[in-house]
Structure formats: structure tokens, C-alpha cells
Amino acid sequence: MDPSLTGLRVLCAVAERGTFTAAGQSLGYTQSAVSRQVAGLERETGVMVFERNRDGVRLTSAGLILLRHARVVLDAIAAAEAELDGTLPDVHEVRVGAFLSAGAVLLPRAVQALRDRRPDIRLTTREGTTPSLVRALRAGALDLAVIALRPPYAAPDTELPAVVTERLGESTLELAVPAYGRFAGRDAVSVAELGDVDWVASPSSRDESLMGVWPGLAGRPRIAHSARDWLTKLQLVAAGCGVTTVSPSLAEVLPEGVRLVRVEGASPERRRILVARLPGRPSPSVAVVIEALRRAYPD
The missing domain is CATH 1.10.10.10 (Winged helix-like DNA-binding domain superfamily/Winged helix DNA-binding domain)
Structure with a gap:
């Protein structure tokens, strides 16, 4: 051969x-x-x-x-x-992929911590859906992938050998709404109230449905605006153009004019956040990055 x-x-x-x-x-x-x-x-x-x-x-x-x-x-x-x-670097590069909303808080925290404490480690990042990140991990294009799984938290793919995952945290989804208008001043909304609202949603891909419309919502939701970028989506919410589903980890980066509220009357929508890698003992630099991601995960 x-x-x-x-x-x-x-x-x-x-x-x-x-x-x-x-x-x-x-x-x-x-x-x-x-x-x-x-x-x-x-x-x-x-x-x-x-x-x-x-x-x-x-x-x-x-x-x-x-x-x-x-x-x-x-x-x-x-x-x-x-x-x-003669170009062997003194810096060890670690390539990390992460699902879309993780880039707003988790990755910047980890990058900053490593820059200050371990200048010998260079972290490069990219975004993607969980399935695409796992494929990139298996193909050797990534060293680590920060992924999100929904119950029952099955393995991210069915290939063997199975990828190794470590839990970073778990959260319950919330709804981003305009600070003024229909849901102003409220801490929670009923799922029954979401049947006739305008939604700001990410377009679905071949890999998976991206976040936007509240999962499992009855009927055909009215998607007024479609965008992948979180800044665009949240600014559209701030402008009163609709509502969107978010992870509560985005609370500290919300633009002015956006509030997070709970959705009541339906089972909580949970997501487990994991860092995945290929089997085997991680290199010392990869192990350092895993620990940095663990420390950077929002409490």
C-alpha cells in the first residue's frame, strides 16, 4: 500500500x-x-x-x-x-472548536487566562455546530471541541473509538425579549404566549437545528428574521423585532434593551456543555487548555 x-x-x-x-x-x-x-x-x-x-x-x-x-x-x-x-516554534498551538454561543463568553475568558499565565500556549479557535466540530476533531483539524448536548445526553456520534468528553457545566435555556413592549417587566412568560410572537432564529443546517425558536413549540412559528450571528440576533431583539431562545451564559453580554425571562408551562430545556477530545492521554498543552476552559465556564 x-x-x-x-x-x-x-x-x-x-x-x-x-x-x-x-x-x-x-x-x-x-x-x-x-x-x-x-x-x-x-x-x-x-x-x-x-x-x-x-x-x-x-x-x-x-x-x-x-x-x-x-x-x-x-x-x-x-x-x-x-x-x-528551522521554524520549530517555541509556542505550542492548541486548536479549539466551539458551538456558536460559546464564543461570546467562554472562549474569550479562556484565551485571556492562557495569554496571561501560559504565553507558551497559543489557542486558535473556530465555531461550528456540534456534529461538524466532532467531525473536525476526528479528522485531526481540532484538538478540542466544546459541544452542547440535549437530553438524554447521548454520545455526540456513533463512530469508534468513542470521543472522550469532560463536563464543563449544564444550563437551562431562557428567552431573550425586548426590555420594552409586551413582555416588559416580567421575569417569566408562559409557553402558551409564544404562539403568536415574531422570532429571530438561526437558519437550520444539514447538521442540526440551530437555536432561535423555543424547542417543541406547537404550531408553525413566525420567523421574522434569520441570522446566525448572536450580535445580530440580540440587536434585533433590542430593536423590538422579535424574541429568541438563548443560553443564560449570554446574560453578561446582552445589549441594552434586552432582558432574559424564564419560559413556564413546558419542561425545562436543558443543555449539557462538554469539552471533547480523541481517546488517549492528552498532551500537556491540551490538558492545560482543558483546565482553562473548565475555569472559564460561567458559574
């Missing part, structure tokens, strides 16, 4: 992105070029690496084995290139 480095890089990109098209965009290749590389890799190894389906692709058990070794090979090549160039 003699796979090319290009084939291994394509393997990692497809595993991370979930489709040939998205992998090609990240690498600067066409979709057909990615398909050719994958086909060549499967011929060279004699096994099927991906299962194709209408929503994208999924690694086979053989593909997972190959991916694990591909990461080792590519990391070794990168380290060799750096050593030959």
Missing part, C-alpha cells in the same frame, strides 16, 4: 467537512478532483473508505482506521518540514 500524501490530505478534509464538495472548497479542488483522489485511495488500499449517501459521506470502519494513521503521517511530515526549515 502506497497512498499519496495528497490522497491522505483529501481523506482528512472529506472526513472533516462531510461532503466531497465542501472538502474541495477547503482545499481549492473541484468536486471531481476530490472524487478522483478518493477513488485512487480506495484502489490503493483495497478497501472502501467512505459510504456515500444523499446527505454526504461517512467514513467506513476501514476509513476510520486509515484516517487515524493518516493524521500521524501528515503530522510527521509537517514536523519534518518545520525542522528542516
